[in-house]
Amino acid sequence: xxxxxxxxxxxxxxxxTTIGGSDVYINRSNNFTSSNCGIADLGRKGGFNRNPExxxxxxxxxxxxxxxxxxFSAGNVKTVAGKRAYPINCNYYNVRVDSWISDKNNxxxxxxxxYVECYPQAxxxxxxxxxxxxxxxxxVGNLYEYAFDxxxxxDPNYDxxxxxxxxxxxxxxxxxxxxxxxxxxxxxxxxxxxxxxxVRHESLYTxxxxxxx
Numbered sequence: 001x002x003x004x005x006x007x008x009x010x011x012x013x014x015x016x017t018t019i020g021g022s023d024v025y026i027n028r029s030n031n032f033t034s035s036n037c038g039i040a041d042l043g044r045k046g047g048f049n050r051n052p053e054x055x056x057x058x059x060x061x062x063x064x065x066x067x068x069x070x071x072f073s074a075g076n077v078k079t080v081a082g083k084r085a086y087p088i089n090c091n092y093y094n095v096r097v098d099s100w101i102s103d104k105n106n107x108x109x110x111x112x113x114x115y116v117e118c119y120p121q122a123x124x125x126x127x128x129x130x131x132x133x134x135x136x137x138x139x140v141g142n143l144y145e146y147a148f149d150x151x152x153x154x155d156p157n158y159d160x161x162x163x164x165x166x167x168x169x170x171x172x173x174x175x176x177x178x179x180x181x182x183x184x185x186x187x188x189x190x191x192x193x194x195x196x197x198x199v200r201h202e203s204l205y206t207x208x209x210x211x212x213x
Contacts, residue, residue, distance in 0.1 A: 081153035166191020
């Protein structure tokens with residue numbers, strides 16, 4: 001059991017007893033339930049240090065002693081480069097159901113759970129909102145390409161923002177292909193712009209920035 005794990009007794013039907021800062025409680029059907037969170041059941045092969053697993057998430061999930069679960073803020077789960085992903089700067093919970101709690105008549109009245117508040121481990125991705133590269137077209141010509149690691153994918157949707165007194169956005173073309181993003185300029189571009197992209201590795205994503213000038 002990790003040193004930072006919290007043990008919690010959760011009565012059935014008590015919506016005021018929730019896991020961490022989530023709204024997840026155990027309803028009268030013996031399910032974890034939530035209005036604002038996604039819940040994943042990892043079975044007995046989970047753990048307290050697992051990165052988010054998003055292939056099957058729901059807002060209602062049966063409570064099973066011995067199983068591990070993950071709880072995410074549903075609003076933070078996005079589709080990035082074609083797959084569900086969770087931001088590297090947001091917390092989530094790894095949870096284990098330790099046992100049922102019973103009264104003197106052996107009727108189940110609740111469950112004892114242990115949970116750990118976690119942040120994703122994302123060594124293959126840049127830090128959230130980090131500036132990955134400054135591209136100086138006066139030195140590199142009219143085309144520049146940047147490649148992330150081979151198993152990283154760039155989302156094809158991006159945002160471009162002009163700095164003050166710049167027309168760079170109007171003359172800048174951005175193209176995404178797998179782990180690569182390329183920038184090209186045409187015409188009489190001046191000033192600088194910022195390009196903001198989402199970048200995914202497996203079930204995690206970050207937001208990265210490029211400055212072009």
